[in-house]
Amino acid sequence: MPSQPTPPVDSARLMSIQSYLLAEEDKHPGATGRFTWILSAIGLATKFIAARCRRARIENVLGALGTENVQGETQQKLDVIANETLLSCLGSRAGLAIVASEENEEPLLLRTETDGERPYIALFDPLDGSSNLDTCGSVGTIFSILQHDRRADSPHEAIRQPGTQQVAAGYVLYGPSTVMVLTTGHGVQMFVLDPTIGSFLLVEENVRIPETAKTYSLNEAYTATFPEEYQRYLAWAHESGYSSRYSGAMVADVHRVLVKGGVFMYPPTQKAPNGKLRLMYEANPMAMLVEQAGGKAYSGLQRTLEIEPEALHQRTSVIMGSAAEVDHVLDHLRG
Ligand code: P6P
Numbered sequence: 001m002p003s004q005p006t007p008p009v010d011s012a013r014l015m016s017i018q019s020y021l022l023a024e025e026d027k028h029p030g031a032t033g034r035f036t037w038i039l040s041a042i043g044l045a046t047k048f049i050a051a052r053c054r055r056a057r058i059e060n061v062l063g064a065l066g067t068e069n070v071q072g073e074t075q076q077k078l079d080v081i082a083n084e085t086l087l088s089c090l091g092s093r094a095g096l097a098i099v100a101s102e103e104n105e106e107p108l109l110l111r112t113e114t115d116g117e118r119p120y121i122a123l124f125d126p127l128d129g130s131s132n133l134d135t136c137g138s139v140g141t142i143f144s145i146l147q148h149d150r151r152a153d154s155p156h157e158a159i160r161q162p163g164t165q166q167v168a169a170g171y172v173l174y175g176p177s178t179v180m181v182l183t184t185g186h187g188v189q190m191f192v193l194d195p196t197i198g199s200f201l202l203v204e205e206n207v208r209i210p211e212t213a214k215t216y217s218l219n220e221a222y223t224a225t226f227p228e229e230y231q232r233y234l235a236w237a238h239e240s241g242y243s244s245r246y247s248g249a250m251v252a253d254v255h256r257v258l259v260k261g262g263v264f265m266y267p268p269t270q271k272a273p274n275g276k277l278r279l280m281y282e283a284n285p286m287a288m289l290v291e292q293a294g295g296k297a298y299s300g301l302q303r304t305l306e307i308e309p310e311a312l313h314q315r316t317s318v319i320m321g322s323a324a325e326v327d328h329v330l331d332h333l334r335g
Pocket residue numbers: 128129130219248249250251276277
């Protein structure tokens with residue numbers, strides 16, 4: 001009797017992101033597959049970026065490039081590599097009309113007409129927290145997908161949509177493992193890259209953020225320049241036995257909050273009176289994920305997703321995480 005083949009280990013996990021996206025597409029009769037094709041491009045690009053991050057020191061692509069991006073921030077070599085990778089993988093996708101990146105001052109108009117369903121817009125921060133790379137810290141890619149409004153007179157106008165209009169959002173965390181967290185508006189799914197087969201595998205469906213956890217995440221070095229309501233919250237948290245966790249990379253800090261609960265904040269500071277994080281390709285996609293997982297996301301006393309954007313690179317303050325923990329902050333903001 002020939003030996004039986006060894007059953008696949010935990011076969012329930014052998015749902016790749018491609019299989020998941022195709023299964024989701026089947027639920028939408030009339031879908032042309034353009035949306036799936038765009039998300040697949042992000043999967044391809046981020047697998048390539050993950051490999052480059054792992055080999056950064058070996059390939060001598062760590063460190064600064066000696067240039068600044070549109071934000072006036074020092075560009076890391078891998079910022080540019082990650083940006084070019086995403087632009088290249090996304091640029092070839094027929095359903096995409098416009099792409100916009102933290103690393104590019106202007107949005108890129110790829111095509112004005114696409115066959116079939118309404119074209120899409122992809123916005124991304126290609127390598128958030130990239131300065132962490134020099135010390136082998138976690139970094140990430142954040143992305144947001146909007147539908148293109150063809151009545152818009154310009155790419156800038158087409159992009160200026162509140163976060164509530166996002167059709168998908170997600171991030172890829174390049175850490176001890178490479179994790180993609182994705183929402184298409186129907187809950188949050190988590191995938192882990194299996195480098196032995198080069199596939200993101202589904203590990204958790206309908207991710208739910210813990211209701212509460214006594215952990216806050218913000219850069220306390222700026223406490224003296226926070227508005228006094230935030231300072232009062234911090235004093236309350238210290239008296240209430242909270243712990244602090246902060247990595248300096250939004251993707252890593254928000255992922256920890258998504259998995260363990262707590263609250264991530266970047267309040268207004270003297271240096272960044274409107275907050276430091278970018279609304280369109282950092283705060284909004286993260287806010288959609290956190291809300292889809294049952295949490296809350298605010299910018300001051302305004303729900304982040306309801307902010308009417310004025311510019312592609314505009315900044316905002318953020319408070320996001322477990323609903324109860326965000327409420328503790330908002331209670332202090334309300335005085
Ligand atoms: P600070 C990284 O530069 C980033 O944009 C986010 O990923 C991170 O949350 C924040 O800035 C860190 O800023 O001022 O604490 O170094």
